[in-house]
Amino acid sequence: MSATAETVEQVHSISGEKYKYGFVTDIAADKAPKGLSEDIVRFISAKKGEPEWLLDWRLKAYRRWLEMPEPQWSKVQFPPIDYQQYHYYSAPKSDDDRPKSLDEVDPELLATYEKLGIPIKEQEVLAGVAVDYVFDSVSVATTFKKKLEEVGVIFCPISEALERCPDLVRKYLGTVVPVADNKHACLNSAVFTDGSFVYIPPGVRCPMELSTYFRINEMNTGQFERTLIVADKGSYVSYLEGCTAPMRDENQLHAAVVELVALDDAEIKYSTVQNWYPGDEDGKGGIYNFVTKRGACRGKNSKISWTQVETGSAITWKYPSCILQGDNSVGEFYSIAITNNAQQADTGTKMIHLGKNTTSRIISKGISAGKSDQTYRGLVKISPKAEGARNYTQCDSLLIGDKCGAHTVPYIESKNKNAIVEHEATTSTISEVQLFYLRQRGIPEEAAVALVVNGFCREVMQQLPMEFAVEAQKLVGISLEGSVG
Amino acid sequence: MTAVSFLDGGLDGGRTLPGEGLAWLKARRDAGAERFDALGLPTPKLESWKYTRLRPLDDTHYTPIGDDADATEIANLPSVGDVAARVVFVNGKLRTDLSDLASLPAGVRFGPLEDILADDPAWAEAHLGAVADDTDQAMLALNDAMMDSGFVLHVAKGVALTKPLEVVYVGGLTDQAVAYFPRNLIVIEPNAQATLVKHHVGRGVGAYFANAATEIDVADGAIFKHYKVQAENMQATHVATEHTRIGRDATYECFNLAIGGLLSRTEARITLAGEGAHCGYHGAYMMRGKEHCDNTSFIDMAVPHTTCKQVFKGVLDDEARAVFQGKILVARDAQKADGRMLNKTLLLSDNAEIDTKPELEIYADDVQCAHGATTGQLDQTALFYLRSRGIPEPQARNMLVQSFLGDALQEISDETVREVLMDRVVHWLPAHCYLAGEWKESA
Numbered sequence: 001m002s003a004t005a006e007t008v009e010q011v012h013s014i015s016g017e018k019y020k021y022g023f024v025t026d027i028a029a030d031k032a033p034k035g036l037s038e039d040i041v042r043f044i045s046a047k048k049g050e051p052e053w054l055l056d057w058r059l060k061a062y063r064r065w066l067e068m069p070e071p072q073w074s075k076v077q078f079p080p081i082d083y084q085q086y087h088y089y090s091a092p093k094s095d096d097d098r099p100k101s102l103d104e105v106d107p108e109l110l111a112t113y114e115k116l117g118i119p120i121k122e123q124e125v126l127a128g129v130a131v132d133y134v135f136d137s138v139s140v141a142t143t144f145k146k147k148l149e150e151v152g153v154i155f156c157p158i159s160e161a162l163e164r165c166p167d168l169v170r171k172y173l174g175t176v177v178p179v180a181d182n183k184h185a186c187l188n189s190a191v192f193t194d195g196s197f198v199y200i201p202p203g204v205r206c207p208m209e210l211s212t213y214f215r216i217n218e219m220n221t222g223q224f225e226r227t228l229i230v231a232d233k234g235s236y237v238s239y240l241e242g243c244t245a246p247m248r249d250e251n252q253l254h255a256a257v258v259e260l261v262a263l264d265d266a267e268i269k270y271s272t273v274q275n276w277y278p279g280d281e282d283g284k285g286g287i288y289n290f291v292t293k294r295g296a297c298r299g300k301n302s303k304i305s306w307t308q309v310e311t312g313s314a315i316t317w318k319y320p321s322c323i324l325q326g327d328n329s330v331g332e333f334y335s336i337a338i339t340n341n342a343q344q345a346d347t348g349t350k351m352i353h354l355g356k357n358t359t360s361r362i363i364s365k366g367i368s369a370g371k372s373d374q375t376y377r378g379l380v381k382i383s384p385k386a387e388g389a390r391n392y393t394q395c396d397s398l399l400i401g402d403k404c405g406a407h408t409v410p411y412i413e414s415k416n417k418n419a420i421v422e423h424e425a426t427t428s429t430i431s432e433v434q435l436f437y438l439r440q441r442g443i444p445e446e447a448a449v450a451l452v453v454n455g456f457c458r459e460v461m462q463q464l465p466m467e468f469a470v471e472a473q474k475l476v477g478i479s480l481e482g483s484v485g
Numbered sequence: 486m487t488a489v490s491f492l493d494g495g496l497d498g499g500r501t502l503p504g505e506g507l508a509w510l511k512a513r514r515d516a517g518a519e520r521f522d523a524l525g526l527p528t529p530k531l532e533s534w535k536y537t538r539l540r541p542l543d544d545t546h547y548t549p550i551g552d553d554a555d556a557t558e559i560a561n562l563p564s565v566g567d568v569a570a571r572v573v574f575v576n577g578k579l580r581t582d583l584s585d586l587a588s589l590p591a592g593v594r595f596g597p598l599e600d601i602l603a604d605d606p607a608w609a610e611a612h613l614g615a616v617a618d619d620t621d622q623a624m625l626a627l628n629d630a631m632m633d634s635g636f637v638l639h640v641a642k643g644v645a646l647t648k649p650l651e652v653v654y655v656g657g658l659t660d661q662a663v664a665y666f667p668r669n670l671i672v673i674e675p676n677a678q679a680t681l682v683k684h685h686v687g688r689g690v691g692a693y694f695a696n697a698a699t700e701i702d703v704a705d706g707a708i709f710k711h712y713k714v715q716a717e718n719m720q721a722t723h724v725a726t727e728h729t730r731i732g733r734d735a736t737y738e739c740f741n742l743a744i745g746g747l748l749s750r751t752e753a754r755i756t757l758a759g760e761g762a763h764c765g766y767h768g769a770y771m772m773r774g775k776e777h778c779d780n781t782s783f784i785d786m787a788v789p790h791t792t793c794k795q796v797f798k799g800v801l802d803d804e805a806r807a808v809f810q811g812k813i814l815v816a817r818d819a820q821k822a823d824g825r826m827l828n829k830t831l832l833l834s835d836n837a838e839i840d841t842k843p844e845l846e847i848y849a850d851d852v853q854c855a856h857g858a859t860t861g862q863l864d865q866t867a868l869f870y871l872r873s874r875g876i877p878e879p880q881a882r883n884m885l886v887q888s889f890l891g892d893a894l895q896e897i898s899d900e901t902v903r904e905v906l907m908d909r910v911v912h913w914l915p916a917h918c919y920l921a922g923e924w925k926e927s928a
Contacts, residue, residue: 073532382860384835399850402818408845412858417832420861427847427854 032089061189161197185292192226200235231266264299276312283342286314293320297329321350324358339372353386364395450477503599517629524623547664577665592641617728628698632668687718717746733759741768750779772805801837826856
């Protein structure tokens, strides 16, 4: 029986009704036909051989999604998304087509990596990094698995986790980001195809940095990754997410969801370098990056730290947040966002203080150049029970050129007198004096700007794991190419 | 026509409004009513009303003020002392017996709006709505439709007033809930200078709803200082919409001292329209009980070389709630703009709440803009220090609160006004002990 027929039959058996839409013709490419419907959701679920509770969950999400309005409050502007023009599932054609090693990877892609300064060839050599490559939507390679298994760490694609430890996934999936949190997260819940699942058992300090490299390489394939990281009592994990995409000429939709759960005394450090295709100078063809990231510090003394370097995408809509439930829990958000040309970014964080003596720290550095627009949007909320809560927020913006915009929209809501909330923000330009000094030392203007900007971002750069910090510094320079002179 | 549940008789109560018979004014009122009808009462769904709900309007039925003059004796009206002239409104009606307009200097026109509408309708037509022309504000539209009181201040070119002018609004002395809609028009011509102090006083326990709109035009080179003390009673709902335009090299200084009121909100929209314009927009709020105070401002730095500074400090006790929403917009090419915004709030009780949103929107690169916001309680170290010096805790707390708010009051450049306002701050402090200043003398 061919794969196609098998799928149809599977779908048939699950739905229990006649399959109305003939996407059969397209399945040869192992790709769902364009568009989104309940049948597509069933198709994805069947394709991945998921348990019934998950299908119900997806369908519930899909139905809610149909009713939900698009979020209108952010500053980003784009034409209405035609959700029917995307493929919601695609996998590498067959096992034979999967790259077995780096040598088999598209050289064009490698060239892009090279330019971005990602030492992909060194990736496996780089000490302590386990790479879970996601080529489109199906994970094709996982390294260092054995070593992780020895200490009991589960690090695998979420589809695999559903087979290995369904109870764990079921227990935590959707508990941090509810199905109907927002339209983009809801869409993800309905159609997510893959992503990573990490579970760190009690008392275990994950022996290496976990890393997933995403890329989008099939035309018109929206990526709907779903990441779930659970750090059990007293454990620690550092997770790296890096993204890069080759050039494409059509807007690509990306609506990922990341959920983190930290139990008593656990710590999760989540770092992101995002450098997807930002589109050409007018923003044509860039990626729409609508991400919902949220971490719950459920246990006492737990800690979640987000670090992000956002340089790519035509539109970034992303607010990694922390819900500080456990007493003495800590939330951190370190961000660098660089926009150039016609990029738009609306990013920031939410720190929800619920437990006693919870602390949070927000450091956000925004750099806008070209015709780009950037917004920091943050919420610090202190509930009446958050005795002794403490927040410190600093967000600085740097403007390069007179056609760009930088905006700061912080919300502070405090309902506890023992809480201390501090917020500081500045907006300025690169000082002529600094530039002049560097140039008279023989440093070309563009390099001088990159140097000043790197200095401006230093506080956040320091939070990045070493492997990322090097890459991120190069990114700053590349992202600002052509913004001066 | 429009049915308005909170207002007796709706928007056309059949009463005579000032300026009856003026076609242009009727057109403005009709347009306002239509716009209010379309917009409806603001709800927290609107971003600028996110934290404030006009709850008192849900269950109170207000009667617009009538024509019958109210002769209640009123003593001890607040004042900053030696003033050039003063206008007093009681429950929205002008009280000539309490007002003093006898000795106005030449070149200054100061009096109730209805007089201007009667005496010089052409001037009123030219200036009414010249600054406040926004179409998205329901409360302004409501005022447009209903304006029934208010004053006009017009200072001619080059005239510099040395003494301040004073306006007093008294509310609350009625058996039933009343509503009034003051419309204030302030025009400061080029190179003129004036200082205005507005007192809003709540007397008694009657509920009232004041929906005020103020238009301020500070022309090139002029200096206008605008101070507002808002001490409404515990049943009062006070919604003010202010629109200000600041011309080239002109200076506008404003201070809002909010001491009371069940619900008070001031929404200011200020445009720095000429190069070299400066705006200082400051305030302090002290709330207790279930009071709610909202300060929302939008400062548009539209042209290059403008500066603005904002300092708002507040103290919240009991179940009081305060909202601060400040936004500074630096327009494209408005280079060399310098914008500063600061909001600090002290929470004295477990049930108080502060919602603050200092916002910057910047489209020019050669600018210096900053904002800061803090919330917290009294500094325990400072409190300990004072107590270790033998100062009892209640007094020590008062001293700290006073000095905390003093920072904001420092922004008032008129010394006399600053002292009067500071006095109001001191008298707000808990009275179960000596007032901070008096304690020092008695000890």
